Amino acid sequence: MAAMNSKRRRRRNTAQTSQPPGFQLPRQQLVNPYPPMTLLSDDQIESIHQASLTILSEIGIDFLLPEARDMLKKAGAITETDSERVRFDPDMVEQSIGLAPTVIDMHARNPQHSFKLGANYLSFGNVSSAPNASDIIKGRRTGNQQDFRDFLKLTQYYNIINFSGGYPVEPADVHPSIRHLQCTRDFIQYTDKVFHAYSLGAQRNRDVIEMTRIARGLSQAQFDSETSLMTVINSSSPLRFDKVMLEGIIEMSSRNQLVILTPFTLSGAMAPVTLAGAVAQQNAEALAGLVFTQLVKPGAPFMYGGFTSNVDMRSGSPAFGTPEFMKTAIVGGQLARRYGLPYRSSNVSTANSVDAQAAYESVFSLWGAVMGGCNLVKHAAGWMEGGLCASFEKFVIDIDLLQMVAEFLKPFEVNEDELALDAIREAGPGGHFFGTAHTQARYRDAFYAPIISDWRNFESWQEAGSPQAVDKANKVYRQVLEDYQPPPLDEAIKEELDEFVDKRIAEGGVKTDF
């Protein structure tokens, strides 16, 4: 009762002011209760699968790391002298399918932030890897540590965000040789959620793996039994895996950490101009990555990533949140499920400002991802300009979109209480429901209360200065930064972490050879 009163007070307070930082949903493991949409028949999916096998056996993939080629050759793949090309017998590919887990437990240092990937679980990550940051007051600037940390605060604050999918913005003011050390320490100190390690050379992966182990307070053996870290491995489409990406797979898969294999197959540029061809190529690259991870460690957690979109054929610019993106997102999900693999998609936009375009491209992306049965949405909050900018206002607007998706996925209940025949009797023809007991008992929490949407009538809105959605988002994000509280971190762990980072920084980090 006390808890209920306290909850009521909190909600009423939010309701009264409708001010930043606004309502947020409780922490939850989101589940999509609906069967995924399918655009293709099983036969059509099989045709794409077969086309991918043909690509892998006839054309092959370039693996730029000699060690990887050696491993693949020993396992039966066909390699050539003086060539990076690797070809795969269809049997070798088929044998890799079914080894990786269909559901992955992702362990955060705060167990309340652990989550599941796969089946009908759905999770959201923050914007990642943008070289620029922006807000409407200070404008657009090169990424820096302050912005990086501010985005981590938002990531930590919002329950709907499950993980940091990478550096929200690249902190250009932190030297690349030690950036992974500084940034990972920030991940651990500013958040207690799951985070991401960039695969930029084996040593960086090893450093971040060790820091993650320290943060979780686990022995090496325990760490290897609990997936706590993720990396995105992009193939350099078409049909190529760079050295650092293959090193990343070796370091991460051997330690049982998550590899999200995401081909960067932009239809018309790095992939065929026809969507089926682009997806067949995406699928071939994903399967090649699957083979390699399962060779490194059978059963290593692997996620099928779909990022196929189209380019503007006039300018070559990539386009996102397009009808083509939605379609390939849904077909990608069908393929991932064909292989029993968890599936990753994204919330993307090419817009240069937080306008109508930014919003419709994002909702179209979410439509494709959610209806396609995606398990992990990367860049779910804050991604702009096709990935070149992380926007603080878009972050907050996206939070509202994600929360609305979560509400949409909440089962539609039908029972005596919900059917409310007594309330309909009480109101009767021509009556009003606000005064009924049924309404009075439920009105506070009946509907989703959006952070951003302005439902005032035009006159009240105009009197308030005609605020746009982006203006409200600006206020909200600044309020969240003020309200933010760092998560507790065990003092012993903090010391061990600092000791590790200080030592590695003193050693010069990792030579910046890229």
Next chain:
Amino acid sequence: MAAMNSKRRRRRNTAQTSQPPGFQLPRQQLVNPYPPMTLLSDDQIESIHQASLTILSEIGIDFLLPEARDMLKKAGAITETDSERVRFDPDMVEQSIGLAPTVIDMHARNPQHSFKLGANYLSFGNVSSAPNASDIIKGRRTGNQQDFRDFLKLTQYYNIINFSGGYPVEPADVHPSIRHLQCTRDFIQYTDKVFHAYSLGAQRNRDVIEMTRIARGLSQAQFDSETSLMTVINSSSPLRFDKVMLEGIIEMSSRNQLVILTPFTLSGAMAPVTLAGAVAQQNAEALAGLVFTQLVKPGAPFMYGGFTSNVDMRSGSPAFGTPEFMKTAIVGGQLARRYGLPYRSSNVSTANSVDAQAAYESVFSLWGAVMGGCNLVKHAAGWMEGGLCASFEKFVIDIDLLQMVAEFLKPFEVNEDELALDAIREAGPGGHFFGTAHTQARYRDAFYAPIISDWRNFESWQEAGSPQAVDKANKVYRQVLEDYQPPPLDEAIKEELDEFVDKRIAEGGVKTDF
């Protein structure tokens, strides 16, 4: 070949300039090839059906037109002396189900603009019934004839819009007694698409029916055999049908014209605060309307309209494009199909400006409508402020959204040509696809070319003055108004129409008793 060249030229020209009025899809009968999403099991749908039957038999509906009560009483409904209440035995309701057509042919005066309603056909109508109009240059103003006509020009211009769902904006400068005459003449002269008759008293319906018959050049008997006109009948929720609405059903159904029965069941105000209750009430009102239309004329075309949304429980303001709206849109579709009826939903937003909110609420609405297997989307372009304003810029942005939905619904083809293995061979690992023969043969028409989306990089966009989506939409709509060409109208028909209108105006139109 000549046609192909001409098509190419046209597309290239569009591509080169990327200028207003932008690309539009060809005229088409849109089909949704995917099975509708279902949120509820058949048993849950049956529970709602049974709850609606209970409402109709135990609580009843107020029918404010004595003639309608008499008709219903004769048909077996239970009425009371000195009361407007009508109660329905479940059998009487069940007997009305299955009489109305599952697919309706809507006949436009230009047969190329005729379309089908029901099954998996999808159609879009313009914004309707807004008291205000707006654009970013002239601002927001009370609806007037010039704006009314300008919206009709946009309606005619865009192929993706199938019909005028009402007056896009109310022309307050046209006297209500003759407004239906003037506006319907405008419908006929400015467009050759299907349009709507407001049910504001029997005589207005009769006038518009006669004008529609004249416009189509049909005899009275022919007209009665071809559905050419639609009216929206709103129940005055909860559980009440006003006099003019019932007159509208009598006039329209008796002439075999389309009734779109749309309860205005805002959850928390005119309907229970729980969604299942709101939908049960919506369904009861829709079924009562169905019974009455089928009593007027068995087999009269009837559309099940869903408009259930929620209100802001703090202010009482209606909210649209919410998660609750999406859910009831999808459940409404399940109910309509339970009864074999075509289904109407809407593209709605409460935003006061054409910002991110306007866009995300619209795409969420479309998500619910399209995934819910809706057949007719009213207010599909231009609706703002919960219906209080028709925006020229939002009209154009919505056109882009609708075209993207149409592209999304185009089947994803998988065949040898689309799988493009030869192109993948030609590009090879590390190659580029732009130069391949496969790309060169297809790049012009490969992807949807949006009207509004700005895909330029930040620097180019900034040099161009940092235009927002709404700025581009402003340019586009003004260009469309310049490019607009009125559709041909047979001189004899025009004369007959003018004669009718002039005579009815001279008679004073219809006394404004409302």
